[in-house]
Amino acid sequence: MDGMAWIGQFWLTTLTWLIGLAAAFGLLARLMPCNPGMYWWKYRRGAITDAVYWLVVPLVLRVLSTLMLAAGIVFLRGGQRPHWLPAQGWPLWQQCMAILLLQDVLLYWIHRLFHRDGAWRFHAVHHSATVLDWTSTARFHPVNHLLAFSLADVVVLLLGFGPEALVVLAPFNLLYSAMVHANLNWTFGPLRFLFASPVFHRWHHTMREEGIDKNFAATFPILDVVFGTFHMPRGRLPDEFGNGEADFPEGFWGQFLHPFRSDDVSPQARRRTRVIRVASILGLAGLLCGGTYGTLRLAEQDRQQTDAAQQHRHEQRARHASELSQAAKASPLESPVFCKK
Ligand SMILES: [Zn+2]
Numbered sequence: 001m002d003g004m005a006w007i008g009q010f011w012l013t014t015l016t017w018l019i020g021l022a023a024a025f026g027l028l029a030r031l032m033p034c035n036p037g038m039y040w041w042k043y044r045r046g047a048i049t050d051a052v053y054w055l056v057v058p059l060v061l062r063v064l065s066t067l068m069l070a071a072g073i074v075f076l077r078g079g080q081r082p083h084w085l086p087a088q089g090w091p092l093w094q095q096c097m098a099i100l101l102l103q104d105v106l107l108y109w110i111h112r113l114f115h116r117d118g119a120w121r122f123h124a125v126h127h128s129a130t131v132l133d134w135t136s137t138a139r140f141h142p143v144n145h146l147l148a149f150s151l152a153d154v155v156v157l158l159l160g161f162g163p164e165a166l167v168v169l170a171p172f173n174l175l176y177s178a179m180v181h182a183n184l185n186w187t188f189g190p191l192r193f194l195f196a197s198p199v200f201h202r203w204h205h206t207m208r209e210e211g212i213d214k215n216f217a218a219t220f221p222i223l224d225v226v227f228g229t230f231h232m233p234r235g236r237l238p239d240e241f242g243n244g245e246a247d248f249p250e251g252f253w254g255q256f257l258h259p260f261r262s263d264d265v266s267p268q269a270r271r272r273t274r275v276i277r278v279a280s281i282l283g284l285a286g287l288l289c290g291g292t293y294g295t296l297r298l299a300e301q302d303r304q305q306t307d308a309a310q311q312h313r314h315e316q317r318a319r320h321a322s323e324l325s326q327a328a329k330a331s332p333l334e335s336p337v338f339c340k341k
């Protein structure tokens, strides 16, 4: 598929999803709201920013994720197809369950790390929505997305899971993420410790002190119970959402550049900003160089394998023809050609 067709297909699929999610969660939020009156369409600037995160950012991330995977295969696996685990032989549903569990543990700790000091600047973008609705699902700084979700996908592929398991899980993950961000008062009652609910994740987004650094799990809150970060008080619902920065940029480019800027003039803050800039530039350069090298090397490997297979087929045909001709010379009536009848 060429580039434009790929982009067109991506936009068509995403727009179909957006229409479906808007209809489903729009109706449900009318019937069972967590925060009555809080709807994404009432905050136009935020909705336009979220549209960029849904429709444009994933295109860039898809390319960068592919480069990350190619670099991983070449530098960690020496160009060999990943098989650290014999997972590709497992039934698809078992692979999906294992990936869900594995990625939830990985993403829990990555999420916790993104709530600390320098990394928070990137994650603050996700927490910037003051009108919290399902549309906030995609609002992640590209650096945050790459080092969390893209990395988690690359890790399971390098471990040996089949890409088809990720393809099967993608719609579930999208729907589940949209659901936990939707403006719904669902707590899941007795299952609140097993499955993340909208109320569980909205407590994570609250600016109120009691919800700060709580409820990091994406799907299974039992992780928060085990690691002491679970917070879901009975009979109360979260409100007051945002990242605590009153003048946080509302547009995409302002949010994209925000982690690399600092209004704080203290030497410590300026030094930290410089470190973030240098680390980001080096990280991006490393990803582009390593990913391009990996992609070229894998393409060359594929070309060599195709050539070898063609050569093998050619030799087999030549050997078969030679055997036929020898058989025909030895005894024309018993040659395989005549035996066919
Ligand atoms: Zn967070």
Ligand SMILES: [Zn+2]
Residues within 6 Å of the ligand: 126, 181, 201, 205
């Ligand atoms: Zn969230």
